[in-house]
Amino acid sequence: MGRVSPKGAGFKSCSHLAGFMVAPKPTDELDSVALETGLLKTWSEEEVFENSVQNRADGEPFIFLEGPPTANGKPGIHHVVARTFKDLVCRWKTMEGYFVERKGGWDTHGLPVEIEVQKRLDLMSNEAIEAFGMEEFNKECRDSVWTYEAAWREMTERMAYWCDLDEPYVTLHDNYIESGWWALKQMFEKDLLYRGYKVLPYCPQTGTSYSSHEVALGYKEVEEPSVYIKFKLEDSDASILAWTTTPWTLPGNVGLAVGPDVEYIRVRVTSEPENWDGHGGAEIGEELILAKDLFKEVIRHHCEEVETLLGSDLVGRSYEPLFPGAIERGDSKTAWTVIEADWVTTTDGTGVVHTAVMYGEDDYNLGMEVGLPAQHTVDINGAFLKGTHPALDGRYVKDCDATIIELLHDTGLLYREKMYTHDYPHCWRTGHPLLYYAMDSWFVRMTAVKDRLLEFNSQVEWAPDWVGEGRFGEWLRNVKDWAISRERYWGTPLPVWICTKCEHQHCVGSREELAAMAAEGSPVADDLHRPFVDDTILSCPECNSDMKREPFVMDCWFDSGCASFAQWHHPFGEEGKFENNFPVDYICEGVDQTRGWFYTLLAVSTTVFDSICYKRCLSLGLILDAEGKKMSKSKGNIVDPWDHFNREGADATRWYMVTAGAPWNPLKFDPNGVRETYGKMFLTLWNIHRFHADYAALDGFDPDTSPKGKETPLDKWILSRLNQVIAATHAQFESWDFHKACRGIEDFIVNDVSNWYVRRSRRRLWDEAASEDKLSCQHTLHKILVTVSRLIAPVSPFMADVIHRNLEGESVHLANWPEDGTVDEGIIEAMGLVRELAETGRRIRVDNDRRQRLPCSEGWIVSGPDLSSFHDILAEELNVETISLEKDLDRFQSEVVHPNRRSLGAKCRQDLPAVLAGIADGDSESMLASIEAGNLVIAGYEITAEDIEIRRVERVGFAAETIQSSDGSSVSLVLDMSDTPELLSKGLARDITRRVQAARKDLNLAIEEQIKLEVWTKDAPELFESDLQWIIDETRASNAEFLVGEGSGESFEVDGATVWYSVSAL
């Protein structure tokens, strides 16, 4: 035999070949971490990222917009997932020839930053912050923002997320803020910005209102007094009963809401109750009104019904205020009357909702709608305002429950009190109950542009589409005005100034405008943050008086919503930059951004530019732990991406994330899955590469100059498969099915290339001479590896590049996306069949108790397509001496008629079972004859050739099996099970060789090393001379002895024979 494998000393001696430009270099065992970190250095030295972008500067732009993360939190595995999907699309598009710039970004404002600083400096209230000093506080915030920047940069670089981190956009930069101001001014001038109230969960201790997210952190179950209050109607003796769990809101009561279609009942108390808990009560003869459904639950007295009435009958009736003087009527016509509201239900309470405008969202909206007075009875510190009631003024509202109950009891207005258990939001920092409290706020009138939002949304290509139509669409259809201001310190200041005299409002749209409008002697803010802007006094364009800034900062979502233009400092920055990059082609973030960034981008672009902002949006599913639980710090189930970067590497981590499921489905992140991906995909790919590179290096193979050789059917097959994979990958990338594309590639690499093509080609490369066959194999392997590395480069950029560089001499990231070529479907089908037959052969051997190494003299293929070009492969796989075609089917098989249910079902419908039974009972041979003659009728239906399939079933007693192919045809394999002395000898020789090779491996012998071999056989078949020589050649036994009789050393048994063998190095 020829040369074996080029490992060990042999391959070192040829390292001089590495000098060839494109001749592949031999490779080592895979160390993915070293491979990746080493490559990172190369990339940075060669500026591969910059070059990959600039090389396509003439190409059509593909515009990507990076959603800015906050760097005051540690990056986690979910960030790696998002960045993988961002990166892979950008890399793929770049390879397709698009010009894909990627500017990084940082979100740097907002409450989370403030909270971090507050915690660290123990500044748990607004007073504390102001005592500490706003300027100093904001400086702390500004620094805190970058706490984890280094960690982010390391993660970003290590995972190979290519993105310009050196010139990112940063929301705290004055240029960015200025663009935001400009945008807000556009809204202001379109009359889309206004000032109003918003009811928010508010903590008077910290002086902070909370987002719903933070509220969710602090729900606690509490037991509190709830009260039923009698509201005395003015035009009758009756009272309406209303219920509340927040007695402190009662002084603010200005209305009672009823459901217009709800049935109410008016009852008269007829006698005292039998027992009574707590305060309250009613006189005999007193009349009460409440929902009919709740009457039994609420009323504790014996009563008689006076009348039944609908809510609409009550609407407009006036009642006496509980706390006269606490609220001024002003010009309200509806104050202290019954109002209708369709959201009123009879699930609890009395079916009448006590309405305090400033302390409930529904209350506030209703109050605005019908014109109730919007006045506070509680100050910003949570204490009752002066003038509410002498017993309450100045006291913290939550301490007043008992007092209020007593006051109402004393005036006879309390019907009942009842302890009530419910979940109520508490401040997650101080543990105090939150108050729903109407806060002064600025709004963007999103309701005015709802139709445009919906229209633009329909133009966005969403992946998956149901997020766009469903979740996001639903959000837009229910769009509310955007409360855009926050009573905070660290953020983009709201650029609205109000005249202290005439109340004229002015929105500043640039630094220049700020300077031009500054009042004489006023400082002009140099830094656009608080407190500096607060000090800038403008001169009122209407009356020349001083204007003061509204003391708010903006919702930090507004900042990131401006990213598409503020990143370019539009309209003050480089001309054309924005226009050429808007709207963007692609954004990608977690699905939690639906109401966040996905929304604010569209909200801003709609209100400012009357345009969509992004054309395609990939919404990623949540990342869960391996058990499907949400990852959270408290559960301790956070996965640190570095665990994997440092073990399996970033390639495997990224590939796992992409192939584990559809990007929009929740990803159960399983560390074992990464391990599996590494072992299966990357080790295999690496070893294919190693196999090729080692021989190519040894042979001085050069893809450009080495002769092409002669393609074998095996080569043709794998190249057809390759083209198939290229086409499928492309189509699936286009349709966002990255997971399917990558699973397809992985299957190709592992199954087709490694486990079949390379396995079947191994001996082709052992040929020392530059045979046609070897050359073709090398060109084919080269083509496969280069193409595959390009296909996987967007997802796993490291190994792809190492392979590509070794084979092509240049980075894969500068290469073009592969184009597919012709696919020979026939050869693919044929090879599929060959592989199936090889597996079938092994099954036959198991069934017939014949070991694989013992050859069979003959195998027959019965029917099926022409596989003659693969007969050599098949013979080797099956370990048979010859393969023949058998035409005489009847020798091994009989034909059996099988129903085609699809065809028969359409024809026979409900009679199908009868027909099926008829076919099952019938004699196949005669049925076939009848079909041929066109006269087979079963259960009244004529059965034609389309209605059946003919399956071949092997006759009893043959070592054979039949496989059905998808088109209904069948192929059978028959093996000759007879033994001859020649076959027994060959089989035994193979068994011995196998054992000796294992022993060689155990001894760690180099391939070319010779051995001394001794073999003893007992009760064994005779070993022929040719087989003895074969053993000697295969095992490189320059000194071999074969003896009959009992021996010593290692032994094994095979088919009743015992073999001893001894192997030693020479």
Place this chain on the structure above:
RNA sequence: GCGCGAGUAGCUUAGUCGGCUGGAGCACCCGGCUGAUAACCGGGAGGUCGCAGGUUCAAGUCCUGCCUCGCGCACCA
């Protein structure tokens, strides 16, 4: 309460227009192959396709209801 999504072997999953014996991988057991491989091949065991109805000749697939999980929205007067 409303909306969206999911539920297939111990785990991860494929399953197209309703049709033929519901496929893979991991892990387990038996056997085999193997000097690129941490792989591979054959066999075994493991499935009430969440539950219950319905449509149909035929349902993992379509319809209805319910259960569980996740996400979002609303509510918590």
